[in-house]
Amino acid sequence: MTEEFLIGPDPDNPRLTQAVEGTDHTGARQTIRVVMERPLTIFLNRQEIVTAMTIGDYPEYLALGFLRNQGMLSDAEAVTGVEYDEELETVIVRTEGETDFEEKLKKKTRTSGCAVGTVFGDMMEGLEGVILPDAELRTSWLYALARKINTAPSLYLEAGAIHGTVLCHGDRPLVYMEDVGRHNAVDKIAGWMLSERVPAADKILYTTGRLTSEMVIKTAMMGIPVLTSRSGFTAWGVEIAREVGLTLIGRMRGKRFICLAGEERLLRDADPDAVGDEDRKHRRKGAGE
Template sequence: MDGRANKWEFIRFDQRDMSVREEEIVTEFPLTVVLNGEEFATIVCSPTDIHELLIGFLASEGIIRFYKEISAIKIDEERGFAYIEMDKPLHSLQHNHSKRFIGSCCGKSRQFYFQSDVKTAKTITSKLSISADQCFELMNQLQLQSQEFKRTGGVHNAAICTLNEILEICTDIGRHNALDKIYGHIMERSIPVADKVIVFSGRISSEVLLKISKIGVGILISKSAPTDLALELANDLGITVIGFARGHKMNVYTHPFRVIETGKTSEASK
C-alpha cells in the first residue's frame, strides 16, 4: 500500500465567500497484529514503513529485545493483517499483555505497562554533546523533509540523526507509531545509537520519553512541549530533553550538560 493521503472534496467558507476545493487527507489504516497465530493487537497507523513499525512496536512493548527473535513477518495490506512468528511461545507473554486496540492518538487507548517498561527502559550514560546551532539545524532539516505534513497537516515525524544530519525519517498519524518505526529501523539495521539524536515533532509525554529510553538515545529534540512526568522520568533515566525547538529558540529541560555553546567542539566531533 503506497497511499499516504487521499483526495477529498470539501466546501471552504472564508467569511462570506464559499468555494468548492480539494485537498489531500491523511490515510488512517487499522492493522491487526497476529502473533504466533493469535490476535495480539490492532494498531491504527499510516500505511508506510509497516515492517519497521511492527519491529519497533514489539520492542517497545517488551515482547522482543533483539530483531533476531522474530522468525517471520508477513503483511497482508489488502486485509489489514500482519502475521508475526516468534521463537518463544505466546503464553509466556500473556501475563503482561492482553489483546487491545491501540489508537493513533495518545491517551487512554495507550496503556501503561509498568512491568514491561521496567524490563526494557534504559538509563542513558552517554556523554555525547550537541551545540545549540546543531539542534536548530536538525529541527530545520526535519521540517524541510516533512513533505506529507506540508500537504496534509495531519501527521507526526520522527528522525534518527547524527549531530549534523538526518539518517532516517518516519511519518505517521500517531506520534508513538512514528517513534516505533524509527525503533524498527534501528533494530533491523543494527544502527549504533550512543552517538545519535532523535528529533521529533510531537509532544513529549511520559510514554514518548520511555520509548526514547528503550531505544537508548540520550538527546531528544522536539518542537513541542513536554509533560511534567516525562521530565521527571528524563531526570531519572539520564535523557536530555529539549522542547519548543523552533527557529532559533529552544528550552533545555533536563541534563543540560549535553548542550554546549555554539562554537565549541562536541565530544563526537573531535
C-alpha cells in the same frame, strides 16, 4: 522523497492521501488532500497483540518497533520472519522461542497520546537499570537539523493531521517517519533500527509531538540519549528523563529552545543571533499546543 534521508516522507504516494472536496469560509468549492488511515493488526507468533490505526507505510518496521518498545521483543531476540498481508491488513512477527503475553495484555492502559496510543502497566519495568550514554549535543546540530527537517517535503506540509519523528546523527537526519500517531512514527524508527542493527548510543530523536512520559520511556528503551521536539513537556516526562540521563529539549522553534534535562551535556557552539527565523510557510505547529 528527499535525498537528505536514508528513508524520508513520500507525500506523492497516492496510497497515503486522498482528495476530498468541500467548501471554504466563503462558500467556494475546495479540493484538498487528506491523510488516509488503515487498521493494522500485529501478531507475535500465534498471538494477536494489537490493532493500530496507521497510514499504512512500512508496516513491518511498525510491527517490529511496537513489539520492541513494549518489551515483547528484545534486541537479542532471534526474529525468524516478518510477514505482511496487505489484503488482511496484518503483520506476523515470528521468533525462534515461544511467547506468551496474555497476562501482560490484560494490564494494557490508555495513554495521553494521539491515535489510540497504548502502554502496558508494567512498561516502567523496562527502565530498571537503564542509564543512557553521556552523549554530547551541540547547538549547531540542533539548528542544522531543524532547518533540514522543517523544509523537507512531507505529508504534514501536504495534508497536515500527522506527526513526524526523525532519527538523526550529529547534524544529519537519517530516517524520517510520519504517521497519524507519534507513537507509530517512533515505533517505525525502532523497527528500522532493530532490522538494520543500527546502534543508538550516538543518535538523536526528533519529534513533532509532546514530550510525554511514554515518549521519554520509548526513547530511553531504544537506547537513544537525546530527545528533541518542537512541542512542550509533561512533568513526568521531564522527571523520567532526568532519572535515566536523557537530554530533553523542547519548544524548539528557530533560534529558541528549552532544555529541561541533560543541560550539562549541551555544548553551545552556535551563536543564536546568527540563526535565521523559520520561513513562515515551513513552520509546523507542534501537536498538543
